[in-house]
Amino acid sequence: MSRVNFSRLCRLIAWLKHNVWHIACFSLRCLFAIHRAFVGSSTVNKRWSKVRGSTRDEPGTSKKLSEPVIEEGVEATSDHESENEAVAGGERPAEPEPEPEPSSEQPEYSGYDDDEFDSKEYRVETTDDFYCDYDSCWEIEETQEDPFKSTWRPQAHSSSKFSRFQSAARDMQNYRHDYPNQRHSHRWNEPQSDAKPNLNFYLGCTATLPDKVYISDFHYDWFGRYEELEYVHTYIQWLFPLPEPGMNSMASTLTVEEIHDFCKSDIAKDNLLMSYKLMLDFYGIHLCDEKTGEVERARNWRERFVNLNCNTHNNLRITRILKCLGILGFPHYQAPLVHFFLKETLLNGELPRVKESVLNYFMFSVRDTRERRSLIKFAFDNYKCKDEFVWCPKKIQLMWSRRSESELQKGMNRYESEV
Incomplete structure (x- = not known):
């Protein structure tokens, strides 16, 4: 033996x-x-700030929030929206802002070289595999006369994952093109008495319907009240209004005039920033830079991530929040939040029931084309099963893969020469 x-x-x-x-x-x-x-x-992340800073009209510098100008109100109730998503499913004056938990594993939010995402390499043919009719990321300019014009091509793939993405992409392109085929109604069931209900709510002049809650009540009474924020389903359309309806039939859709006046109002925008902080805290996230929109984990992230992972209707709420930020003066806040969720789902393995929404909806809410491309590349680089990645055309994926292999080979050569 x-x-x-x-x-x-x-x-x-x-x-x-x-x-x-x-x-x-x-x-x-x-x-x-x-x-x-x-x-x-x-x-790669260190180059992102150049991209973000040079490709978009920056709204005015966000000010530190002061008390909103408002009247007192009563109590409120929360939301559940209908954004066609096919997924399962302020600081309190007396308390200091929660300090984020240090996390050395989290990469900084980043971007790529200024010229990379303007390259004509990013133009794709409609016959490419995983080309989506409603994804305009890979056009050099988004100037199509009809954003919903479909081009026939052979169906090279029939995966359910791609079908869900294509369905979501239609909704998100409709949003990015400012709802070109949508009639803007104010309320579903009632005659309109207030010409600008969303703006007046944010100025503190009126309360939500049907709950009669003023904006000050949300910011000073609801901060940290996670049960109400989770289980009340009528407030989210008021806190983050859009030109599309949600599940609250008493909420009003945004009009073009309201959007214009809202973006010119410091009071309204400061109050929207407080609403954003309120919801970030609910999700276990901390806004660490009001100027750039950078976010990180809050002190309470573990407990809040459990809630976010269990109650997937919050995916719809986050999609609405991202859309609203893009419309009402904070488009530069979109990409940092999406990047945060990509890190948590793809790198850190948190929030598995949020991942599909991040890839199908959150990424494509970002209005800036180069930022959107950069986020998709970040997702591709960190997606484990590359063969299952359907969120950009195969031509783009192959180009990125070749570059990665070339960089790896250069690193190997440098190492061997040093040895």
Whole structure:
């Protein structure tokens, strides 16, 4: 018996000696892949600020919030929306703002070289696999006369994942093109008496319907009241109004005139910023930079992530919040929040029941085309099963894969030359 074991051991040693070079190369490749995952994405992130700062009309610098100008009201109730999503499913004056939990594992929010996402390499043919009729990310300019004009092409894939993405993409392109085919009604069931109900609510002049809650009550009484924020389903359309209806038939859809006046009002925009902080705290997130919109985990993130993962109707709420930010003066807040959710779902493995919404909806709410492309690339780089990635055309995926392999090979060559 011992002779047999000794013989096997000799053969194993001989095999290891013969294959030591292959084993060493494989180990180096693994180390470079791990290094790139943790360091490469951070390096890439440092270039994002240039992209964000140079490609969009920045709204006025956000001011520190002061008390909103308002009357006192009563109590309120919360939301559940209908945004066609096919997914399952302020600070309190007496308390200091919660400090975020330090997290060294989280990469900084980032972007790519200024010229990369303007390249004509990003133009794709409609015959490309995973080309989506309603995804305008890969056009050089979004100037289509009809954003919903469909071009025939062979159906190279019939995955349910791509079908869900295409359905979501139609809704998100409708939003990014300012609802071109939608008639803007104020309320579903009632004659309209107030010409600008959403603006007047945010100025503190009127309360929500049907609950009669004023904006000041939300900001000073509802902060940290997680049960109400979770289970009340009538407030979200008032806190984050859109030109599309939600589930509260008493809420009003935004009009073009309201959007224009809202964006010119410091009071309304400051109150919207407080509403955003209120909901971020509910989700376990902290706004760490009011100027750039950068966010990070809040102190209470563990408990709030459990709630977010269990109650998937919050995916709809977050989609509405992102859309509202893009319409009412805070488009630069969209990409940092989406990047945060991409990190949590793809890198940190948190929020598994939010991941599909992040990829189908959150990413495509971002109005700036280059930021959207950058977020999709970040998602692709950190998506484990590349063969199942359906959120951009195959041509783009292959281009990114070739670049990654080239960068890895250059790193290997540098390492070998140093050794």
